Amino acid sequence: MGIQGLIVFLLIGAVAGWLAGVIMKGYGFGLIGNIVVGIVGAFIAGLVLPMVGVAIGGGILGSIIHATIGAVILLFIVGLVRRA
Numbered sequence: 154m155g156i157q158g159l160i161v162f163l164l165i166g167a168v169a170g171w172l173a174g175v176i177m178k179g180y181g182f183g184l185i186g187n188i189v190v191g192i193v194g195a196f197i198a199g200l201v202l203p204m205v206g207v208a209i210g211g212g213i214l215g216s217i218i219h220a221t222i223g224a225v226i227l228l229f230i231v232g233l234v235r236r237a
Contacts, residue, residue, distance in 0.1 A: 167184060
């Protein structure tokens with residue numbers, strides 16, 4: 154992965170983490186936190202979405218949607234753990 158790939162990877166993570174924070178309301182983790190939430194969310198979505206038969210198109214927009222869905226799942230689980 155070159156420097157351009159790494160920058161795109163981090164930008165997708167940041168956007169997905171920010172979108173998930175907006176969707177879940179009340180979760181703001183800052184730039185680094187949003188990147189981490191987005192990247193972990195993309196990993197979670199990569200595991201969960203194929204199990205339920207959901208396929209999202211390729212490209213940057215598809216990657217952002219994919220990572221955002223996973224990040225929302227992650228923030229939902231974190232919210233459940235915090236309440237327990």
